[in-house]
Amino acid sequence: MRVDARLNRERILTAAEEVFGELGAQASTEEVARRAGVGVATVFRHFPTKTDLVEATLVRHFDDLVAHARTLATAPAPGPALGDLVTAMVERGATKVTLANLLGAADQVPSGAADAAQRLRDAVDAVLRRAQEAGVARRDVSVDELYFLVRGLTQAAAALPVPTAVSRGAVAVVLDGLAAKR
Amino acid sequence: MRVDARLNRERILTAAEEVFGELGAQASTEEVARRAGVGVATVFRHFPTKTDLVEATLVRHFDDLVAHARTLATAPAPGPALGDLVTAMVERGATKVTLANLLGAADQVPSGAADAAQRLRDAVDAVLRRAQEAGVARRDVSVDELYFLVRGLTQAAAALPVPTAVSRGAVAVVLDGLAAKR
């Protein structure tokens, strides 16, 4: 692959992340191209369909979160680690959830995104289990439920322009409900 | 207004509720017309823009919830009433939230929907305050946060068909976090 091609690919991904974050998932491919400083044809050469572009953006984002989760899985304090993870997912994912919605709306869920989501699920699972074994998280909560909660918080946060006292408070309530009963 | 016009209006609203619930917010107006058994022109005569149609559907749904909330505001047990309300909003609203997203994406938030949302907020506020005064809900939670949580849970439930057990579990966690500390 030529160096200019690789550079453009990188520029497109970065632009897609910005544009979809600001304009929402229905932003046009042409807007992404404009922001990246390339022609539309270049975008389509790298990502044959719009779904491919969205998928690539999502996978990149998910893998970031996976790395973060794996670090937290070996952190000294399992309880705060779980809290950190939830907060990070909500705040960093806020702009990306609309993308996931677009993907969900498509008839077929692309395998690449599904794989990345699975990796993230597993990493979150590890953090949760560790907190449960340390006795600082309810044992009757499954990853599915935690995932559901995080997804919900993230989606609600995405509606707001900036993380606010309200979203922080809501996260606090959930973390409190997640904590082991005293 | 002629009786056939009123009947058609009713049919259109019902169809819109179904279609947007099943196909998502980006479903076409023509699909709504087909489902209602009328021509597209009829839909546009009753609701000049698609936004108007979405708004009308939302207002109807919100007002249903407002009625429910007002009933619960005078229920004998304030704690379970709050739980009931949250559950009802999440489960009944699941198909409707995508509509709210579409509205939010539009440049202008129609005043009608904003008013209905305000009425709902006030009704929920009443139920929450009553639970707090009865000492069964945390006092450091505001309506804003509760609303945020419900919105998130509903959106997550709407996004993809989730097993009821999972959404119920997640709601339980939130309600637990909402309960007064022991």
Add this chain to the structure above:
DNA sequence: CAATAAGCGAAGTCGTCACTTCGGATCTTA
């Protein structure tokens, strides 16, 4: 029951957006 006003649907128009084509510019390698 006839006149009339309101309502209705079929067949458009217009703009937008995902995706393609092709002639020219640019990087690579011998």
Add this chain to the structure above:
DNA sequence: TAAGATCCGAAGTGACGACTTCGCTTATTG
């Protein structure tokens, strides 16, 4: 450094969806 492969952007194309027009139908009213 020059041949040649690779990459690029400007200008399409075709489909789809929001919204309009108009001739016909149907409910209302004196």
